[in-house]
Amino acid sequence: MKVSAKLRKKAVAVCDILDTVYPEAPCSLEYEEPYQLMIAARLSAQCTDARVNIVTRTLFVQYPTLQSFADADLAALEEAVRPCGFYRTKAKSIQEMCRRLLDVYGGVLPDTLEELLTLSGIGRKTANLLLGDIYGKPSVVTDTHCIRISGRLGLSSSRQPEKAEEELRAVLPPERSSRYCHQIVQFGRDVCRARNPLCGQCPLQGLCSDPSFTKKRIDG
Structure with a gap:
């Protein structure tokens, strides 16, 4: 899948901010083995x-x-x-x-x-x-948070998990893809909720591509 250098650069910028906000992003499921x-x-x-x-x-x-x-x-x-x-x-x-x-x-x-x-x-x-x-292999876990927020950020467009996975693999740095997915889950719970997202508190405001939420941010 061909993607623009601009979109890849944006994906790196998103990852950089998420690394700052969520430097530790463990799996939310508890396990030992x-x-x-x-x-x-x-x-x-x-x-x-x-x-x-x-x-x-x-x-x-x-x-x-x-x-x-x-x-x-x-x-x-x-x-x-x-x-x-x-x-x-x-x-x-x-x-x-x-x-x-x-x-x-x-x-x-x-x-x-x-x-x-x-x-x-x-x-x-x-x-x-x-x-x-x-x-520790490059992977993209397309759960509901990942699909919803990646869409809002303009990193993917599909609501279908397998297609969204393909799109995200094409733009995310492979070595950061798994961590991105864990960070996005926490970000979705904290800020970018499905309903009533906290746009005013969003560290990714400048990278949001969803017109309804960018308008809310400006008007709010």
Whole structure:
């Protein structure tokens, strides 16, 4: 995908400001082992990260190893993840992904997108999260915050996750892409909210491309 040097320069400017505002931008999901991030990410579908963290603090004690998830009584696992919603589907896919991880990959999380996508319940968003956080590879996690705010900034135009990922990969410095996505999540919660964004407090005011919000900033 061809993009202008001007847009790439803008992306660097955005990253520079976010690095200043959010110098530490860890993943909002709590985990200690790579497979735990995989499980937490699966639970986060249609659920807040805050609620997932509450659940996994107990879940990872109840099931302390990858093998324990693979061997778990499915009904008990369903009850353990019930607060995250869609608990039957999530419990089933968690057990299946853990079994495949053990049977096919020797318990080691794969380090390629193609292999990660073979795990039950893992889509591109989760696969990119794992590649970026576990292996430090360039990755773009196109969650709702990333798509919404990148659109407002004019760094991407698509509302479709895969297309937005392609657009952002073309403009973001690869070594900063994963960190950008974590920073944008926090920025979206703090300032650039879906409704009633705090434009007057926005450190990215001068880079915003959304006319409705730039007008609000000027008029406000």
